[in-house]
Amino acid sequence: MIRRIDLIPSSIKLFVVLTFDFLSICCAFFLAYFIRVGIEGIDISWREVAVFLTVTLSTFLLFYITDIYNSVVRYFNAKSFLRIQSLLIVTTIIFYLSGLLFDAFIPRSVPIIFLVITSVFIAGARALIGFIMDKHWFNEREGVVIYGASNAGRQLVHALSLGNKYQPLAFIDEKERYIGRNVLGLKVFPYLKINQLVKKYGQFKVLIAVPKVDPIRLKQIVASLEPYALELLIIPSMSDIVSGKRTIDELREVSVDELLGRKAVKPIPELLSANITNKIVMVSGAGGSIGKELCRQIVQHKPRKLVLLDVSEAFLYEINQELTELLQENKSELTIEPLIGNVQNGMLMTHIFNTHNVQTIYHAAAYKHVPMVEHNVIAGITNNVLGTYEIAQAAIYCEVETFVLISTDKAVRPTNVMGATKRLAELVLQGLAKKDHDTRFIMVRFGNVLGSSGSVVPLFKKQIKKGGPITITHPDIIRYFMTIPEAAQLVLQAGAMGTGGDVFVLDMGKPVKITDLAYKMTHLMGLTIKCDDNPEGDIAIEYTGLRPGEKLYEELLIGNQPKKTFHKRILKANEFALPWPDVAKMITQLTDAMRDEDVIKIRTLLQGFPLEYMPNPTEQKEKRTEESKAGIQATSVEEVKEDALCLT
Template sequence: MNEQQLPDQGTTSLIDRLRVLPRHWKILIVVGFDCTACVMSMLLSVYLRVGHIPRITPAVAVATLVAVLMSVPTLAMVGCYKAVFRHIGSAAVVRIGRACAIFAIPYSTVYTLWGIDGVPRTVGLLLPMILFLLLVGGRLLGSEIFRRHDCQMPNGSRVLVYGAGMAGRQLVSAIRSAREMIVIGYIDDNPELVGRTIDAFPVYAIDQVPDLVERRSITHIMLAIPSAGRRRRAAIIEALQPLPVKVQSLPGVMDLARGKVQVSDLHDLDIEDLLGRGAVEPNHGLLEKNIRGKVVLVTGAGGSIGSELCRQVLAFAPECLILVDNSEFALYQINEELRRRIAAGEDEVGIFPYLGSVLDRARMDRLLHSRRPHIIFHAAAYKHVPLVEHNPGEGIRVNVFGTLIMAELAHQHRVSNFVLVSTDKAVRPTNVMGASKRLAEMVLQAHTARGSGTRFSMVRFGNVLGSSGSVVPLFRRQIADGGPITITHREMTRYFMLIPEAAQLVVQAGAMAQGGEVFLLDMGDPVRIRDLARNMIELSGLSVRDVDNPDGDIELLEIGLRPGEKLYEELLISGDPEPTSHPLIMKSRETFMPWEDLEVRLDQLQRQLAAQDDSGAVALLRQIVPDYRPDKGSQRASVSVTVELAAE
């Protein structure tokens, strides 16, 4: 036994010492208790028959020894020694009952039907029943002693488990086995369960929780409701939010299909639980239409959206999947992940990773000529607003001319569909990233208008949760570091979408495209970033430090808008969106510059970039994209970059 596991002998109770014993010693203690229970069962059986304290005759002693030698191996055979006293539950009671029934058949046959001189015949029936009561009662008593001892410990996390179903009971068992937290009880919405006791733990109603948190010093509430929908989970989280507890959750039903719940399955709340918007159900017919049996190419395949696109595409059995990315590490990761998925599945799909840039026209030309894709999902782009503000030339080069090159090659090689992954920041942009993506949209719109065998379409959506650079991972890191959480403006709002939803939207839009449409998702109401940060703090069991609560844990620090940022994002430039065959996907056709005029401007823009004149390129971008209105911070950032380059 590891010495560091031994508690201080001077301050430790008997229960604490029992906890650190090796498992085989714990089993021997339980076996000793069961042997003692057999002896007591014999004495009680004879006493109930003769009406006085029995005299231990040789026949009674033999009958007692036989009971021990038959019952203990039977208990071991059915698994009664796989858990010790403090792990008793309904399953353990059933096992003890099964063992006593198996033991009772031969024992009652010998001592009741056949009969042995010196032993009352009723012993054969009474002893197994009394033994069952003693074994179960002893284990329940031991479990309650351990539980009460745990609840009196000054340190350690005290836990309520929300959900008294199978997942909740498995989680409680796992927590007790891990011995790192103290389970106080269950919370459940089912009125038939409230007030009952499950595995020695009471079940409480949700309205009892605030008093319970204060009275029993609850530190954690674990959500074990994997079958609950997102809206239901959001309602529960909203009810728990005011409480000074940390809220954690188990994964969904499909993630738990592998079987037993473990403590390691617990994780901090997914941000989609905080948003409360229902999941967007995909149309599988649309998902399959341009994928099954087709050659699919994804640019930016190693990025947040690109990699999820690859996963979605792979699920619908394309003929082959072509991955393009200029990051060796990102391309390696998604390539290896997809190959593992193929090895674990039934469909054989060819995966072809290509390391390179969409700006390399010659390489992309050879790729399209050799692989002949049916559809291109163009996700390659620079998307981080502050970085692109400080590197405007590179942002324009990749976002605009990377799209132009891939669009021209798609037309040249007669690719059926070309889908551009765009952004809500392309709507009345205030930054170079948004303006460059709007210009990329205009390139595709102009190509559609001049006539092409390729159906070009664009998909516009808001912030993608969990993507690289998104606000949620940043907030989580800041909370873990003890704060402060930095927000740019107290009134800033954003639309949010899950990565799988965004990828499904891109695939479905490609299937609905006729050419030139901008597709967008009904994303519900925008979320105020300050409220999101506050929710994340409070659901981590911490409090916000402000003028009303100067002793709070985490401060919300307002740092001001960064260059190119705006308070509110939009999804449409003008007009009303039209419905599509998907109830939550809309489309719009927006104004653009004819190709003859746009081509001239693009040539001018390319010359500015070739001359390393970033400020000139940004000025020209303002002329080409009439809705582009950079703020003063964006202009200062562009000027500073130009000065730095000139100094070099």
């Protein structure tokens, strides 16, 4: 409706307003006489007509001089009302004086009655239109309930009143001083009475207006609202609002890391910058999810030069553009060197390291998707194992100071080719670390990364928005999760702590059941899961069965009794390593089998190597399922901490 009014030409709007004001003055003038003397007492002569014309022209002139007709009626407020009211008082005085001037019949009460009627017609009509348009009565605004009746919540109500999307219905708050009272015309309810709101208003969105909230507290808020299947949105952080980057009504979805509710692992600044500041740093796989975040973190610690390496021109272009714009905004003189290349090309790697005098390497280039590598065994080994071997050899030859490998929890007792290749890549670096050279080789192992390409979170979001079904391989499957920034910071810190051949893992807390994650994500988007208990639900879950090589849950440690580090949430794994001759023999055997394109032999070799690779661990699955149901995790970080070390 507002949009249609906006399309009307200004000249037509002005004509309508002038006509309305003229008719209002006419009605007010004659009604004032009618109320005072009745119909029989009205005797209009040229004197009264002269008074009427004087009053009318004076009103239009005053309104024109004070820019009343340039004001937008939609935004009429108390200040505008007082302004018009003061002008009408002046007009009333002119009414009285002109009656004396023309010797017209004007009883003393007529100008006062005229003032009251014109105030109702002219100022009142404008106020009514402004109120209606402010409330957007002609629009279908979506009802929302605001969680938090304090300052941020009140600001949000004011911001929403200027838009045409949301209509605040009520507040939810836990503070006793607010509950049961009205704030800005909205009643404040305790969260325990959400059912009443749902019965009264039906399904609505909940806008969380708590700008400064601890992750654990936010998880509690989300947990109290999530069972009602109400879509949750949250206001930006206060720092973004104060800096002007965001406005309070720029709402966003509750992120999955906020849903999981684990406090972010705080980094140690000295460890973050140790291998970066004033050094020449290279990131392989710079265009991937982890590689991009590594680059974002690295530029904050002022390296001398950052070399970006990726085999994908498109991904390399994206991260190079992003970093270039970021550096321009910050007026940084850091040199960014984007290079297209494959880590499997040892000669190219040597050329790059020598040309740019690389001092620190973060090796994130790998094939990581389990099903893809399972169907492309040779490509997976070529990239993940031989590529790591080639770039590591080049690093030794060029005397690179630090080499950090991005590994995965799937390398622990692997059940798939991808995990086996990453474990073998770890053994390659552990073997090379024992040789006589000056390069430190460090490995960093972590679980699933929220929001990374191919992760379950964006897949679930896509499936929910399409109306389902949500596909899950097994109802009991569980996973560890961490955020992309956490993963990148772990890599940077571990590179500073390692002495050579070290494997580091992050204590990521308790694992998450994927089915529970699906339920929570669906509820947070305002939908429900269709199941036996809720056949009328919106989204169905479809269990597709474990994929080849997929575990019910992942582990982070192979051996027991990990060692403490400078960071209380980072552990150093205590695991066996092979001497380089044994590793070299395995690489030779794999290379020969790949030359013959003998995938069966390659799989057999992987099972024969000391990787604990078991592609079909049926008995192990059953055992671990029972342990999972009983709440047992023999090799989890939590149990190792209890049985071996106190890491707090």
